Amino acid sequence: MNARVREPEVLISEVGPRDGLQSVKATMPTAQKLRWIDALVASGLREIEVGSFVPARLLPQMADTAEVVRHALTHPGVTVMALVPNARGAESALRAGVHKLTIPVSASAAHSFANVRRTREEMIEEVRAIACLRDDIAPGVKIEAGISTAFGCSIQGEVKEDDVVWVASQCIAAGADEAGLSDSTGMANPAQVRRLFNKVRGAIGDKTGAAHMHNTRGLGLANCLAAYDVGVRTFDSSLGGLGGCPYAPGASGNVVTEDLVFMFEAMGVSTGVDLQRVIAAREALQAGLPGEPIYGMTPEAGLPKGWVQGVYAT
């Protein structure tokens, strides 16, 4: 360790292999997924959502998640996450050995019913059932509730901030270790991001989790900055912005990992991620999904003249 070595100050949680792949029509072959995950790890990413445990007939892209988890677990120091929509998926995930589960819970009543055909109250009970399973099977595993439509809903429009705080608090009471806020619909703005994260922190303190922002209307990075300003230190993003927005073809959905890393590193906020290596990881993504459009302004423009990135602890 020398004087320039710094511990990362923020955690970039890469969601491309789950959120990204789930949104595209093509299915990436397993071998390509593993190669892509290896490239993500090589760039310094320390948390990766590698898949979801859902019926293969619903999402064939995710049929190999258990195998992908097993491979990801061979990388020391990487937190291996998976999404689970219910207790059945959670049991599979826990038996596969994941370090962390994420459960989507809508803040919007209308979206909850449309998306999973269950009320918010029923989803909170699912969190409770999953937490019990976790206690039985693998007590060290962390559970995150991902509060979707936290900043607005494409079905009901406005989502009341009190509803978001209530759902987040209920998830924590039901046994989740943290609750993150997701701008599923790309409706968030920076003022709202600051206000809502502050309110949620007022209710659940340091169990407040990640900011999962979308770039649907171009505000992805501005919203991440706003979340950082009020103390959020975990940010979901996906390589190449993979993870489209179904109602806006061509518009990027998820925040682009490469641009997010550039923003923080340029600000002097260490991410632990090597910008050049994370840009290089696009090659593995593109190889596994030939012809699929990927996004990213920093990769396209290149690094600025004189760019020097900090040297981080490995």
Add this chain to the structure above:
Amino acid sequence: MNARVREPEVLISEVGPRDGLQSVKATMPTAQKLRWIDALVASGLREIEVGSFVPARLLPQMADTAEVVRHALTHPGVTVMALVPNARGAESALRAGVHKLTIPVSASAAHSFANVRRTREEMIEEVRAIACLRDDIAPGVKIEAGISTAFGCSIQGEVKEDDVVWVASQCIAAGADEAGLSDSTGMANPAQVRRLFNKVRGAIGDKTGAAHMHNTRGLGLANCLAAYDVGVRTFDSSLGGLGGCPYAPGASGNVVTEDLVFMFEAMGVSTGVDLQRVIAAREALQAGLPGEPIYGMTPEAGLPKGWVQGVYAT
């Protein structure tokens, strides 16, 4: 006036007809320019940089600027701006009747010489000469110094913050009414934006002018947010992000007016610009530059469900 009528809190200064058109190869026919400017005005934009007074052999796209100025002046309440690189251009602009001049002055010594073959000191003397001309010919006209490469230079790399403060202060001492900061190269980050605007304000107070941000690496809106946070209230942007970045083909240069308006309006910060009308103005731009790529996430995704914009004073 009713209770919902609000005065604009920020000024969006549209630079497309100058900065945008100057960057594309095609020349927009004068009649189309006028129609485009009319559409911009109809959306509520109150300041427009309509052209530059430069030799037509260098920039044929700007050959009709005097005519464009005359037309723009027929719109009451709109501040008509033009860029001038020197006293000769300034005299033409003043005689054409512009309300405001902008003079580009590089903070980077290397960029100044490469761009205009003059040192920064020589450009500051040009500002002084232009201010004298203005006092003689049209004392009501405002002069803005646009400090380019304020956040980094693609030739010399880092630009010292003290250099930026010095150039801005010298321009004010030479007679400029305000000095804005321009991220010409898309190298700015939010931490730097906050720090540098604070430093410049420390030196020249309320003569601190606009934030002119580029979206080259995707940080355009985040940087505008950062500038807003430290008190900046004037923002340059261009419709459709017109104004490419020469070294990154396909990458958007200027911040997209539509996305900037969306960000502020969604935050509850009134811009005076009607979002639907400014999106509609893209049609006039595209009609005048067929086939030219334009950008914008909000126009592509559409307005969020339940979107209601405030009603502004006209």
